[in-house]
Amino acid sequence: MSNLFPAGRDFMNFSKNFFEDPFDHLLPSTANFNVDIRDEDDAYIVEAELPGMAKEAIQLKYEDNVLSIGATQETSKDEKDDKGNYIRRERSTKSYSRQFLLKNVKDEDIVAAFENGILTVTLPKKVSDENDPKQIEIH
Template sequence: MSNLFPVGRDFMNFGRNFFEDPFDHLLESTSNFNVDIREEEQAYVVEAELPGMSKDSIQLKYEDNVLSIGATQEESKDEKDDKGNYIRRERSTKSYSRQFLLKNVKEEEINASFENGVLTVTLPKKDSDETTPKQIEIQ
């Protein structure tokens, strides 16, 4: 019941949480990207929202039944005075990564597309007779 309304726990942790950075929770909510996974009859369809990313900045891998999606975004801001001298110059790199366990996939038939900031990955399923577990004889 206490999980439904966790205010009491937050109050009890007030002293512990008092000195934490008050903006940490803002970074947590933006450190990942939104992903939707649909299971269709013949395939899994993964849609990842990656606004502002280019196709070249996305890494996509399927290995050991795990789909890994990664993205890197580099940003630089230059401000100069009238003479072209730097007043301020900043650079930042942000990396995002998510992993999903998707079994019974035909690895050689996976395909992906990236359009309007949305990465769509289609992972065709193996036929049901291909997914029967192997019986191991004990000697």
């Protein structure tokens, strides 16, 4: 009976297939990159996996308590015949973007490093008195 359904279709998981983008499996470039965020005592440590990216292709910004990480990767493949004429020429551009809300950061002391496909961003925390409750007088 299983051969009655077309191959490659998952009819039993209708809600998943209905609500997701039907072209996600065709366009792997729309996938996001993996990010780990650790809350240390004095800083947030963000590690983003960006394999195959050049450091120059990464955009990093912290504004209004939001850390934005973006990356763009362009590839091209040219194949020519013996006379130098194109028989195939392909180009593609992939863009990635993630944003994270990280409050109470000393934005002037943020540092970032990119090594072996891993972007590491250290966001030092501000010393704040926000944890002390404030008594409000009722008039």
